[in-house]
Amino acid sequence: MTNTEAEDEESIDTHAVTEPLRVGVVGGGFIGTTVGGQFREHDDARVAALVDVDETTLEVAGAELDVDADARYTEYETMLEAEPLDAVLIGTPHTLHYEQVLAAIDRDLHVLCDKPLTTDLERARELVELDREREEVLMVGYQRHLYEGFRRARELWATEGREPSWITAEVGQDWVDRFEGTWRRDPALSGGGYLYDTGSHLLDCVLWSTGLTPEAVSASMNFVDDERRVDGRATVTIRFTNGATASFSMSGEVPCMREHVRMWDREGAVALDSRDWESSEYVEIDADSGEYRPRMRTEDRQTKADAFVEAISTGSEPPATALDGLRVTAVTEAAYESARGDGSFVAVAPDNVSR
Template identity: 80%
Template sequence: MVETAVDSETAHAGEADPLRVGVVGGGYIGTTVGGEFVEHEDARVDALVDIDEGVLETAGVELGVDADSRYTDYAAMLDAEALDAVLIGTPHTLHYDQVLAAFEHDLHVLCDKPLTTDLDDARALVERDRERDEVLMVGYQRHLYEAFVEARGVWDEEGREPRWITAEVCQDWVDRFEGTWRQNPDLSGGGYLYDTGSHLLDCVLWSTRLTPESVSASMEFVDDEERVDGRANVTVRFTNGATASFSLSGETPCMREHVRMWDGQGAVALDSQDWEPSEYAEIDEESGEYRPRIEYEDQRTKADAFVDAIRTDEKPVATALDGLRVTAVTEAAYESARGDGSFVAVDPDDVALE
């Protein structure tokens, strides 16, 4: 195999060459996160693939990819281009096969959420990832939001452990994405819970480090086959006795997100609107609500975090195991909602942190 650029050194300063990235999917993730690589001083976008030739041309121009490095076939791009990494920004159910193909070419992978929509596939990727030297990072951007980093720090303090959690998110999802792949379960894997809801589950699981034990859910589906949910209410029980209640609606006129995590001393509160990074507050009985200063302008991009993980050999901010934990809870929620709403057990081997 040809030596990757990220492992080589320049002849002048001994610094690593720019990371050569192939973008898989020319839609929103491909162009926005791909654009972060274009702007990054230690990375560049060398290739692009999309099955739609119109999208391919538009995204290719936007990302500055030469016409002869634009492909309609993913395997052809991997075989033809000398890449170090791929950004996967395709519909959810395609992620597993595309990540595996990248693994076979010894590439670093930044995969948009969710990691997979199948629990066995998620398990397989976690196991394969443990055997590799390259980085697999999942695109859960709340791991980069200073508000959630602050919240995670609270629960890392000795003697503190969240016990009561409420989390809600809403947006105009049902009408906005009608007729798109996001409401085609063969491509999306489900509905609102597998789309925006995946971020909400992840931010709670990651911030608290709690281990899910069982899941109960009720859903309002927008299709007769009950595969695409527009609204969902999910309850998660954790091994420490804590509970989390998630409320998700894809039928509101604008986006709002609110998360509250309580223990016996107080709470952390995180609020967001219109996709802006979350605001943060701490609550306790004596001083009420306190809002520490957050340096929002210092927030890293996904490209920043991905390149940093490769350069430093440290774990990425969102790992394959983070992706597996979300998939395990999500799949249990769908099983419960399509049944009688009873609690569905989560396999502790899937969700226990290393």
């Protein structure tokens, strides 16, 4: 072996020996245990600490994630001060995200934050600016960025000469009855209703797949509370700067989950359909040659933890960025403003949504 070969082999070995990413899980509910479980099973990560305000949840989730009793906390700041972490997974109610992301940024930690990034436009803009100034990863938990169907749609609309002009999207589930009495129907914690919960994913997948820039938003909503803060159904229209329109219909008052998205231009369309939270089926429609249904490799799809660790280890951009989160918050806040008013179009400032 030459000296150069020996030096190359030593370099490779040195880079291969890395410590697992030490992740602190914030919130022991569905996101904390599901995505936290992905970190627990990951070769290059481990759940080092857990925080939840509820003692019972803390005990159950701690056992499920194999977190030692002395690394379980009821206060977020205490965990950050006590534990030598590399990253945090934030799976708490929506309105808590901003303060928790900000505290992690202040400590130079990588952050995987469940959607939405925030429920406040100015705060979302602040996090985007902070994210641009640092090297650590801030990823938002919009999982459709990992689905092959939406990735294919994004590639198609990035093709020269292709740009959607008419978009329809709908999603429904048994949300209103299922989450009665929970934080999801408490606007102090959720920031709104069905639009800020499952509806957030639908807005995001269209914005991300098309790459279009929203210009104005109009909405009507059926509110389930007297204060008109929690919507059970929402109809949202987005006008884009290229003249395209997107119509969204979202209902939390139907018996089962279904999602349907159609994006058309002059040559054809893409159609994406999902049921019961499975990966979306994908069809390309050509005006001349008919339909094309490629085989979807769902078994190869990255988990959120996979994508997050990869972005950190390679220094690459995560699948869903803080700017993606800002774009969704800007549209969502405009929709609530329109629906609580007279339904007129509300302008979306370019600096909130431009890439």
